[in-house]
């Protein structure tokens with residue numbers, strides 16, 4: 031039995047200042063003497079500290095840090111030292127459960143998996159695989175995610191797969207893709223050992239990654255301490271340590287970052303040769319941020335000019351800089367736009383790809399990096415580009431499947447959209463693994479309503495009964511960390527192996543074994559009739575992943591279980607070029623942006639509209655990084671007279687996610703037992719609220735209650751931690767996400783947890799209004815929505831609607847081309863081409879009949895109504911021709927959009943004949959539009975010419 035330090039009261043431990051290097055300090059907490067120790071890493075935040083698990087008589091009895099691990103040099107934080115206790119919790123799930131007569135009852139694995147497979151087949155047969163969705167986690171192992179990704183993408187072929195990483199790191203991945211071409215952190219933690227300056231933007235590292243904060247504090251207490259700039263609306267522990275703390279009003283990060291970029295550019299503290307040789311877009315960035323003078327930044331964000339200038343002085347003059355970003359950027363207004371401004375800062379200063387320099391777009395969840403790289407979050411495995419046919423072909427070869435089964439006809443479905451499809455009834459089965467959306471997603475009343483729909487079959491795979499598993503149709507008991515073998519990767523690309531130390535309780539199985547069992551029962555096959563999933567254990571899955579990752583940025587091909595077990599953490603890429611792993615990406619300033627290699631062709635940061643492959647290739651940056659500019663736009667919801675406070679949510683140091691694990695450690699729970707509502711001193715005084723008084727916090731979506739903590743937030747701001755739900759206390763509503771808004775970043779699709787308008791009311795006693803009331807309300811609403819869905823089921827045949835509309839449109843287009851040809855027969859090219867296009871549309875109408883015979887037709891005459899409202903008024907002469915071409919363009923656009931939509935449907939249905947038809951005829955319709963556009967441009971100046979001598983009269 032050993033407890034080397036009190037991590038609850040001394041969270042970051044004694045300082046061990048740097049002298050040349052970060053010294054070892056082995057933190058240990060065991061409750062008995064270990065029989066043996068098993069190599070692993072901590073899975074309670076994205077830092078990924080190396081640990082050994084202490085085992086006695088088949089039980090986990092503690093942990094100690096691994097001194098040779100570059101991530102933590104033996105140190106562990108409070109969650110790492112205590113969180114393992116969840117493994118031994120007496121309320122672990124030990125057998126599957128199946129809902130019958132409204133109640134979850136114990137079942138055998140055979141019964142549960144038979145039901146899951148049977149239901150899957152029934153849904154695929156009736157509605158296709160796009161009626162099945164997966165919502166996974168940031169806490170499984172790489173081998174489990176990869177297996178799930180192959181099942182979803184090459185077994186079923188559904189685009190609906192995402193992780194709860196959408197809530198924490200979607201913006202990290204997206205910001206890296208937008209700037210550098212692919213995901214992958216440019217910097218390493220070791221850069222903190224030598225850097226001269228650190229910038230944390232919306233990253234409360236002291237509470238989010240306590241061991242990383244120890245490393246920073248040790249640098250700060252040693253010789254040559256780095257300067258520290260923190261941007262965060264709250265006065266967090268991290269902010270209190272800063273040399274300069276900028277506290278912007280919620281949602282104004284882009285204004286502040288633009289202001290900093292502007293000051294640095296104006297003062298000439300940039301690296302012009304790096305910008306010229308290694309980036310694109312500088313001029314537009316310079317012109318955009320030039321609008322953000324300090325005075326304007328102050329007006330919008332509340333950040334005083336002197337402070338902004340003080341921060342710019344540090345960031346503009348330092349010779350090395352590590353910038354990090356987390357939820358204060360990712361979960362709020364303009365998330366991706368703000369995150370890329372941080373990339374821009376390092377780029378314009380040329381401070382990337384070398385020691386002491388780089389960007390850490392941090393992860394929140396411990397294995398979020400693996401969710402992203404393996405394809406379990408919707409991206410394709412190995413950071414491949416869904417819009418690049420060569421990448422799809424590569425994957426099809428690796429898996430030996432037809433490329434058509436891999437869903438790549440549209441962007442993968444993000445989590446918020448998956449839940450929306452569940453809400454509207456087009457997803458009929460949702461498989462949730464190792465996460466708890468009934469507490470962690472925004473607008474919880476809505477999420478409960480969705481999960482309770484009878485038309486949705488919900489599978490939950492978890493180690494405990496959670497608020498989500500309570501609503502499931504099938505619950506599958508899962509093994510935890512320490513009870514299974516696998517690898518996971520932290521936020522600085524360090525891969526650790528975690529060996530199985532003990533057996534899982536009862537009949538609980540590893541997530542990998544559950545997915546393998548499902549694949550077997552579904553009998554997924556490759557092109558040659560062999561099993562699609564060719565592995566049967568974690569090491570074989572890892573070997574399969576190595577093949578998939580080879581040649582991509584996250585290359586694991588040089589790793590093996592043996593090698594990972596010999597050392598303590600290897601950073602990817604690890605291959606022939608980097609046999610011991612790679613500390614820095616982008617050394618030499620070549621980025622992953624080449625058109626044939628990049629993961630993404632980029633987006634409009636304001637709207638999320640995608641850049642097409644053609645647009646990207648036309649301006650192929652060939653390895654230069656993008657400096658994307660973005661102007662500030664205010665959030666959609668802001669305080670008003672009814673809801674006068676800004677709400678922001680976040681974490682506390684002792685808990686992780688929804689406390690499923692940390693809430694089961696006595697010490698962690700006692701250190702942070704309940705929700706609280708943090709208010710500014712003056713706001714509390716005006717509302718006559720004292721520390722500890724109970725208040726009700728209400729938004730337009732719901733309400734919670736909690737005791738007040740005073741200080742540490744800006745005026746008119748309220749902070750509520752998001753960890754608390756109802757599994758251990760359902761006596762009153764306390765989940766912060768009862769209040770949050772259903773909105774997301776247009777580019778990364780990460781929900782906006784960090785701003786909402788709320789009001790505060792003091793209540794006179796400890797609250798008793800139970801969340802069960804909320805749940806009952808949700809159930810009532812669920813009845814209503816269920817009856818709506820049931821009614822809709824009978825009438826929903828939207829493919830028939832679309833086919834009917836398209837046939838009507840093609841008929842009208844043929845007739846319109848005919849009329850225009852006749853009206854303008856004195857224009858030879860018009861006559862000839864319109865007659866040609868008349869025949870084209872007649873053939874299109876004819877071709878549709880075959881698919882109408884299969885999928886039906888519903889005629890609503892929408893195209894007829896559009897056509898009737900067009901082609902009005904006199905149509906002779908040059909202007910008449912212009913109007914006719916204009917109207918033809920609108921009508922053909924109606925058909926073009928319908929072909930595009932039907933093509934997606936045909937791909938989801940895997941109807942090859944229908945796919946070929948939609949592709950060919952859609953292209954022909956696009957040909958009609960292209961000609962009309964060309965001819966319109968040609969006709970315009972002739973038709974609209976005026977007597978220029980009269981131009982003055984119009985002025």
Ligand code: SF4
Nearest residue numbers: 072075078079107110
């Ligand atoms: S910093 Fe994170 S990974 Fe390290 S011990 Fe703490 S919770 Fe675990």
